[in-house]
Amino acid sequence: MSQRTYNKMWADAHLELSRLLTEELPAEPLHPEKDRVVFFQRVAMFYVRYIQIFRQLETVYDLLVHPQKRRVIRAILDGVIGRLLELKNEMVEKEFSEYHYMDDVLHDLKLRPADLEIPIPCYFVTECSRELKERKTMLTEILKMVQVSERPQPPLLKKMSPEVAIKTIQVAERARQGRLRAKLNEESRNMNRMYRTKEPEPADIELAALCIQKVWRGHVERKKTKIARDEEMIFLGMAMDPRHQVPCPAEIKAQASESCTRIKQQEHEEDFQKSILAVRKQLRDVESHDMSEKMKDQIREWFIECRDATGSFPDYPNDEDGGSALIFAEKNPQQLMEEIAEKEKEDSNNRPKVKEEKREKGKKEKGKAEEEEEAGLKMLPSAFLSDLEVENKTFVDFWQTRDESTNFNQRHEVELIKEEKRKVMEAELRVQVDEQMRQELAEWKLAVDKDKGGKTKANAKKKKGSKSGKRKKKEKDLTADRTLESLCQELVEQGLLKKANNVHLQDYLGDFSYLGTTLRQYDIEPMPSLSDVRQVISLYAILPLGSQVVHEKAPLIKAILLTGPTGVGKKMLVHAICHETGATLFDLSPLNTAGKYPGKSGLAMMLHIVFKVARLLQPSVILIEDAEKMFYKKVPKEEKELDPKRLKKDLPKFLKLIKGEDRVLIIGTTRDPQSSDIKSLCKMYSKIILIPRPDYGSRYILWKQLIKKHSGEVTKSLDLSSLAKISDGYTPGHMVQVIQSVVTKRRVLQQPNKPLTAAEFVAPLAKIDPVFQEEEEALKNWYAKTPLGKKRIKAATGREEEDEAPVKGKDKKKKGKK
Template sequence: MSQRTYNQLWADAQLELSCLLEEELPAEPPGPEKDRVVFFQRLAVLFVRYTQIFRQLEKAYDLVVHPQKRRFIHSALESVMGRVLELKNEMVEKEFSEYHYMDDVLHDLKLIPADLEIPIPRYFHSERSKEVQQRKAMLTDILKMAEVTETPEVSGKAAKSFKEAVKIIQVAERARQGRERAKFNMKNLNMNTMYRIKEPGAESAESAAVCIQKVWKGYVQRKRTKTAREEEMILLGMYEEPRPAEMTAQAIAASTRVKQMEHEEAYQKATVDVMNQLRDVEGDDMSKSMKVQIQQWFTECRNATGTFPDYPDEEDGGSALIFAEKTPQQVESKFAAKEEEEANAKAKGKEEKKEKGKSDKRKEDEEPPSDEPLPPRCVLMSSANLSRAYLESASLSSSDFWHNRSEYGNFNQMHDPELIKEEKRKVIEAEIRVKVRRRLQHTSHHCKSNSWLISQQNTRLLLLKEISSFIHICRTLQSLCRELVEQGLLKQTRNVQLQDFLGDYSYLGTTLRQHDIEPMPSLSDVRQVISLYAVLPLGSQVVHEKAPLIKSVLLVGPTGVGKKMLVHAVCHETGACLFDLSPLNTAGKYPGKSGLAMMLHMVFKVARLMQPSVIWIEDAEKMFYRKIPKEEKELDPKRLKKDLPKFLKLIKGEDRVLIIGTTRDPHSAEIKSLCKMFSKILLIPRPDYGSRRILWKQLIRKHGGEGTEALDLSSLAKISDGYTPGHIVQVIQSVLTKHRVFQQAKRPLTAAEFIAPLAQIDPVFQEEEEALKSWYAKTPLGKKRSKAASGKEEEEPAKDKNTKKKGKK
């Protein structure tokens, strides 16, 4: 597609965003919604529509090559990402569930489940590719050095045992005998064919020609029929499109990204040249005009008030107030109003403290009326990412400017020099304003500034002494990383994408909930939640600071459902570092309380310096054991139980550090401690029928298999009920050996070949899944969900009051 198409895609997304913001932010805000179901339906519609805008903006940002347009798209994309995360947080609070089923919304909006998929912004990789490659190279170098130091120099190979040597000789001898037997058989075959060959007659030549014609015509017709059938199935959407089209699309996208890099470099170079030109040409005129305006403002203030005013502080706007075309009386009244507000705020604070105790006592005695509407939780919360100010600025910057701007002649979509001048002229004015302010303050407050400078110099000398003494104790980041790698706490991530976590959409979720049946989430739902809770906040600093803060996530599920794969996928998609603080991995390392504190301090320090970072805790239930098994008492798995939550509290909004725990046996842990440690608990189920069919199809193709009519995928998906993706991968690897893949042309794959190795593996039974489901019902969110389903949610405050009164008695 051309750049005009992507520009139009951006324009459509911006128009839809403007319409959606006008609907969400009306002039008169609506009152609270009484019906929780209706309110959640409104949230679901907003979530789906914002997701559609998110997908359009992400595609436009990835393929638009104009550097200035890409900056506008990038700001809109991050704002929409933050709004999607805010809506997800509100949906969880209103429905008391991490998984939501919106098949009815998709039906109303005439969308397909693929339109609800949360895309991973491709700029997460492209804009940090060099940094991630350097980090991987550093880790590989450290690992190589660690292997060299650990393994001493060994001359020659290790000696083999007598049995291994005999086995090798036997294998070689059997191979030699097989080769000799094959040669003998070939000689006999050649001798037999020599005796059978006779002089062909006229009749035999004619019959041979007819036979060849039959074979050739049958082959050609079968090939034509197969091609026509494949084209028909592709047209109906039953088969995927051929690979060459995908390869050409990838090649076009790669060339587009090369153009983006070239245009970005040209834009950066032009920006530097324009700024230097503005400083040289317009800098002197700007400084002179600013001096004249400031002097005129001071004289007007003296004539109006009789005294020279103080220079405005930077907090109040600095000299920008003087250039805002305000009279001296307006500026003075603004300062006076600010002082009155500060005085009133102090007085109100004292009064509120006195009245707070009285109001609390009144609230305890009073009972809420029965006809009172629902609390304000059914009111749509204001957004920290999108507001009316953003709506006005976005419409002015994109719709009124870019899409109505004539770009005739700019076929290559290069930068616009005039726009750079308009943008950087404000930067130059701010720089010159600061210089002018310093000169004027230096002349008017020369004595005060001298004493201030002397005190500042003394404090700087003291700080330099402390820093110089502290530098000897400090260590470089590379030395800390080397120690963590050698101890096995900092690990390399696998190249796994989140799309590799295969699974189908849940099509009956809404229907089951309408019949008071809580459905198990599908693997597609798990993939979406991981994208929202982990990938998007870790991938963007702006989104992480404005979105609801999530510090820790716990993945619960049986063995083989892909918990470890999801951890590596999050690290790969965001370029995050992976730290392993699993109880079994930290056993015996950094002993004692001081060693434990130093280990955690080093891990969190390096995680902040190399953010985004993921701290992985495998078998997290071991850290909160109810009763430690005898065989694990020496490992001391609970040594991180007290100190790790303390370090978790130190993670702030600007720190892109996420703790991910995985567990397959949460029943053996103290549920209260586990839920305090992890703010989000995600239950990963066994794959359903649709997910199993996709798994068999995609994994067989990934391992070199070809799907033909002889391979009945529906039967395989039906038979493999209860088996996890890990089990399916294990079976496919055992069947699709190199020899079997080579034989597919003569002997196609059949479903019967996978049944025997599948029967040798124990599945995950329904009882185990129900046990995990009942355990999840005991978590805080599960309790809220069960109370909301039973209608006991509104009775909880009254019970709390009664218990408090009993305690007082």
């Protein structure tokens, strides 16, 4: 597509965004919604519409060439992603479930299930490709060094005497000759049998000819009927024309044009960076001196105005308050002096009074929040809506009406760079000017008001002393004298730093849940599909890890627990997260850390090194396989030597140190959460995602795609529907195991004459134990005991209102006593 088309898509996305913003930020505040279902429908509608905007903006950002437009779109993209995560958090808190079913919303908006798929932005990896390449090369070099050092020496060959060697060669040769002689004898016997047969009679010849004709004519007719049936199915639209299965010339041309646009995008970006340097140098050489002198003149005028208005020179604003930027605000000198005086009074107030006021305010806010909850449901405050409103306004005011008829090649505009760099240079110069003007003001005060000058200095010292306060203790860096490469090498040698597999999230196959809303209307809790799992993983893990801005402002998720039976793809999802975001993978599984870094000091050192390297090489993912072992109720006898509960106390402490600016995520996987202490496990992991066995639709897609992936051909003789039906209870891991045993190299070569059938997969499938319903019910029952599961049960049974009623009664009694 052309650049004009992408500009139009950008405009359409902003049109829809402006409509959404008017609905989310109305002129008059909306009344609280009492009906939970109606409120959820409204939030779900917003959520689906934001996904559509996100999909449009992602394609525009990926293929637009103009570098300045791309920066504007990137800011809007981050805001839309953040708002998506906020709406997801809103739905979880109001519906008490990690999975949401929106088939009715898709029906109302006339969208397909594919439109609900959350795309993973390409810029997560492309924009930091250099850093990722450097990390990969560093890790591969360290892995090679470790492999070379750990490579075992070849075993020493036993010495053999010449007599023994000759004897072994003779035995092997005689055996070979014997096999060859037996084969020749069998062939000669077969030839003798053929010659012994009698000559056929004329009647036998006619019967043989009739038999051959019958078979051949049947074969020809069956072929004709098959062709006719295929043509009819193609005509009715029930099957695809084989000509369209191969990529057409238009598709090949479109792919080539996309690759050309990406090359052009890089060229324009390089030119843009060069022009930024040139403009910055030009502004420093030409305008910096005039700009600083102008600022100084304005500050001096303000000094004189304040002197004339108040009778004394003002106090210069601090850097924390903005410095001389406060002076250039549209205010009188008296107003500025009043503001500075008010700030001084606030600083001089006692701290305990401030704490008491904060407590009182907190109590009042809690009371107000309770009253609002009683009144109805409201949307939580957003950290992204204001940013989206500002970015939308800049597009409408500047980019929407901009004439670009002369900029056909979509190159950068120098005037825009000058405007931006002037602001940056002004901020840099202001710091220098402030230092000079502070000294000049002090000299003026000493020259004119000698007595007041001494007081002002003393006051300034007092202020500085009062503002210093107590400093927070910094974390001790146990490895301050070591380089990053040495720490990485140590972690690789210990097996704690690993290389992630090249797995895309789209490889985690699964179908959409089409009856989720209908089942919930009849009070039946549906099991989520694998498509829902894929969506939740992209929202909770990939989108926050991929963008620093989103991670800092969005609801912070530090740890995720993936629970499910063996073979559902928990480890595959972890590797997909690392691959899609370019994250570094660390392994702190109980079995992997057993016997490494012994003692308390060793444990502290291990966690310190892991979290330090994870912050330096962020985004980072810390994997904990068999997470239930860390929180065992009772450690089994065979695992006591491994000490699986070793990280139970220290790891949550390090988890608390993860902040919004640290793109570090802990992911635990477990197949047996029942054996762990549920309270400590839920304290550690804020999000618990239950991964079920695949449903019928997912199994159908899995069989089809996995057979194709292993070079198998899916023909009409392969009944995929029956295969998906009989494989109920089997996981994707079981399916891969069966396909690998059936679709061998020899079987692939036999496919043209003997196509694959469903019966071939039944026997190896029957040898594997499936996930029985009892195991799935046990996982469901365990999940119902988690905090979110308990809330869900209370909301379903209507106990929430009953629980709230006695609490209100108690409060009234207490008030009466008072």
